[in-house]
Amino acid sequence: MKILGIESSCDETGIAIYDTDHGLIADQLYSQIELHAQYGGVVPELASRDHVRKIVPLIQQTCEEGGLNLRDLDAIAYTAGPGLVGALLVGACVGKSLAWALDLPAIEVHHMEGHIMATLLEDDKPEFPFLCLLVSGGHTLLVDVKGLGDYQILGDTLDDAAGEAFDKTAKMLGLPYPGGRYIAELAQQGDPMRFQFPRPMLNKPGLDFSFSGLKTATRMTWEKNQDSCENDSEKQQLKANIAAGFQLAVIDTLSQKCLRAIKQTKHQELVISGGVSANTFLRETLHKMGKKHRFKSYFPSLKYCTDNGAMIAVAGAMRFKNKKIKQHHLIKAYPRWSLEQLN
Ligand code: KG4
Ligand code: ZN
Numbered sequence: 422m423k424i425l426g427i428e429s430s431c432d433e434t435g436i437a438i439y440d441t442d443h444g445l446i447a448d449q450l451y452s453q454i455e456l457h458a459q460y461g462g463v464v465p466e467l468a469s470r471d472h473v474r475k476i477v478p479l480i481q482q483t484c485e486e487g488g489l490n491l492r493d494l495d496a497i498a499y500t501a502g503p504g505l506v507g508a509l510l511v512g513a514c515v516g517k518s519l520a521w522a523l524d525l526p527a528i529e530v531h532h533m534e535g536h537i538m539a540t541l542l543e544d545d546k547p548e549f550p551f552l553c554l555l556v557s558g559g560h561t562l563l564v565d566v567k568g569l570g571d572y573q574i575l576g577d578t579l580d581d582a583a584g585e586a587f588d589k590t591a592k593m594l595g596l597p598y599p600g601g602r603y604i605a606e607l608a609q610q611g612d613p614m615r616f617q618f619p620r621p622m623l624n625k626p627g628l629d630f631s632f633s634g635l636k637t638a639t640r641m642t643w644e645k646n647q648d649s650c651e652n653d654s655e656k657q658q659l660k661a662n663i664a665a666g667f668q669l670a671v672i673d674t675l676s677q678k679c680l681r682a683i684k685q686t687k688h689q690e691l692v693i694s695g696g697v698s699a700n701t702f703l704r705e706t707l708h709k710m711g712k713k714h715r716f717k718s719y720f721p722s723l724k725y726c727t728d729n730g731a732m733i734a735v736a737g738a739m740r741f742k743n744k745k746i747k748q749h750h751l752i753k754a755y756p757r758w759s760l761e762q763l764n
Pocket of ligand 1: 431556557558559560583584585587588599600601602605695696697698699700701726727728
């Protein structure tokens with residue numbers, strides 16, 4: 422069975438076709454990053470308009486890539502939420518209309534479920550149940566994944582998401598948007614021990630996160646030290662040291678909370694997904710920790726860490742195969758949608 426996946430919840434138009442027998446057969450992505458970079462963040466109205474421009478040509482391109490006709494499809498899956506309402510509506514309208522026109526089932530997919538399922542695109546994949554650390558621009562969640570659609574949130578962020586903290590720190594240091602990967606690059610030239618930044622919430626019990634205190638600490642360090650730099654090279658070194666110290670504090674916090682959750686749930690498999698899972702230091706830290714504490718970490722390939730259509734297609738395929746589809750006749754988008762209310 423061939424499932425078309427449509428992702429348009431934020432600033433990426435992602436379209437893919439997943440075949441339940443042969444895996445991913447076509448995958449196209451159009452990123453709006455350049456469009457929003459000049460504003461230092463996503464402008465929702467511009468995002469919606471750009472999805473409108475790109476979505477239909479991208480569906481045609483995806484079909485061409487897979488050597489398929491729309492009539493060869495068996496179902497249409499699209500991100501129905503959470504996300505920017507205008508952007509979501511573009512994907513929902515196109516997805517639902519295509520399904521109506523072709524007389525196929527339309528499958529509403531939760532964006533975070535898509536991220537959780539992204540590792541299923543890999544050859545070496547986890548099996549239910551497992552623990553998932555979902556770290557993106559908008560979320561930092563520790564989820565007990567008991568089965569498809571059966572999720573219990575064990576930890577959430579009380580303020581900024583991990584990706585958001587990376588982006589804000591990058592902006593402060595004058596790096597481009599979205600700044601996660603630029604912080605990671607800059608950190609390679611820095612001394613992570615030069616500044617000691619707080620490890621938020623590690624000294625408290627529980628699995629929640631908070632990154633606003635860390636954000637303030639990095640800002641204060643930057644403001645206190647930047648004037649004493651005598652030249653550009655010293656300023657660059659200061660930025661690199663802050664980036665390295667910040668990254669170490671975030672990754673330390675995330676990985677220690679994962680270990681705590683592994684011990685609490687007794688799961689032996691940990692899935693890490695969402696944009697921040699592209700971070701090399703996070704990957705290395707969790708692989709090492711897994712060797713020591715006997716759990717196995719699974720990461721999506723780099724291109725499936727950030728938003729994409731393939732994760733929506735594979736999540737839609739899982740729902741289709743397991744007959745977990747809600748049928749109704751309305752075009753709906755859910756800007757806020759709890760992962761725990763999917764069943
Ligand atoms: O999952 P995603 O594409 O979008 C949301 O659903 O939010 O995640 C985007 C986030 C951004 O905050 C970006 O800075 C971050 O992922 N990110 C990274 C890296 N690559 C992307 N953060 C840290 N290190 C990276 N290498
Ligand atoms: Zn995402």
